Amino acid sequence: MGFILMGIIMLASWLVGARLKSKFEKYSKLQLQNGMSGAEIAQKMLADHGIRDVRVISTPGRLTDHYNPADKTVNLSEAVYNERNAAAAAVAAHEVGHAVQHATAYRWLEMRSKLVPVVSVASSYMQWILLAGILMLNTFPQLLLVGIILFAMTTLFSIITLPVEYDASHRALKWLENKHMLTQQEHAGAKDSLTWAARTYLVAALASIGTLLYYLMIYMGRRN
Numbered sequence: 001m002g003f004i005l006m007g008i009i010m011l012a013s014w015l016v017g018a019r020l021k022s023k024f025e026k027y028s029k030l031q032l033q034n035g036m037s038g039a040e041i042a043q044k045m046l047a048d049h050g051i052r053d054v055r056v057i058s059t060p061g062r063l064t065d066h067y068n069p070a071d072k073t074v075n076l077s078e079a080v081y082n083e084r085n086a087a088a089a090a091v092a093a094h095e096v097g098h099a100v101q102h103a104t105a106y107r108w109l110e111m112r113s114k115l116v117p118v119v120s121v122a123s124s125y126m127q128w129i130l131l132a133g134i135l136m137l138n139t140f141p142q143l144l145l146v147g148i149i150l151f152a153m154t155t156l157f158s159i160i161t162l163p164v165e166y167d168a169s170h171r172a173l174k175w176l177e178n179k180h181m182l183t184q185q186e187h188a189g190a191k192d193s194l195t196w197a198a199r200t201y202l203v204a205a206l207a208s209i210g211t212l213l214y215y216l217m218i219y220m221g222r223r224n
Helices: 002-027 038-048 078-082 086-103 107-135 141-178 184-221
Strands: 055-059 066-068 073-077
Touching: 002 086, 002 184, 038 055, 038 073, 038 078, 038 086, 038 141, 055 078, 066 086, 073 078, 073 086, 078 086, 086 107, 086 141, 086 184, 107 141, 141 184
Parallel strands: 055 073
Antiparallel strands: 066 073
16 A cells, blocks of 8 residues: 555656646747846846845756745746746746745745754654664654654645745736736746646645655554
8 A cells, every 4th residue: 555655656746747847848948028037037026026135146057946035045047047938937936936925924934944944854864763663663663653753844844835835936926917027928838837836846745745644554553
C-alpha cells in the first residue's frame, strides 16, 4: 500500500513538473508588446504599491526566483530578469506579490516565516531519524515517533505555503490586469503559467501529507 502511494505521488509530481516546464517554454516565446523586462515589471509593481525599500536583483540559475524577506530583495533568475515575455512577467509579478505580502503583514506569510527555523532543523535530521526509527521499530518505536513529529512540521510548512503562493499569484495577476500591463493573450499566458506553478506546490503538499500517512501506517502497524 505504501509503495503504491509513493508511486502515485512520484507520477503526479513528474506530470505536473513536465507540464509546468512546457508551459513556461511556450509562454517564453510570447513577447510582450510593452517591451518591458521581468526586472522592469517587478520594479513598476513595487513602485505602484508604494514599496521603496525592496531591491530587484538578478540571481544565477534557472527557476531560482524568490523573495527574500530577510534582506528585502526580489531575486529573479537571469532569464526572468532580462527577458521580455509573458512567462517572465508572470514570475516577476508573482515574486513581487510576496514582497507586497511582507509589506502588508499577510498572516500566512508571517506564519510560514516563523516556521522556517524549525523546518530547517527538522529537515536536517528527520530522514536519519526516520530511517533509524524504522530499523529499530520493534525495539525502540519512540524514535520513529520523533521522526514522524519532525516530518509533520515540514508537512505543516508545505500546507501553509499553499495560501502564500496562491495569494501571491492572485496579487500579481490582479495588478497586471488593473494596470493594463499585458494584452489579453499575454495575460492569459501569464495566468496559465502561474496556475501550473501553483499546482507544483499543491502536489508537494499532497505528497508530504501522503508520506506522513505512510510513516504513521508503519508506526501503527507495529502493533499488529
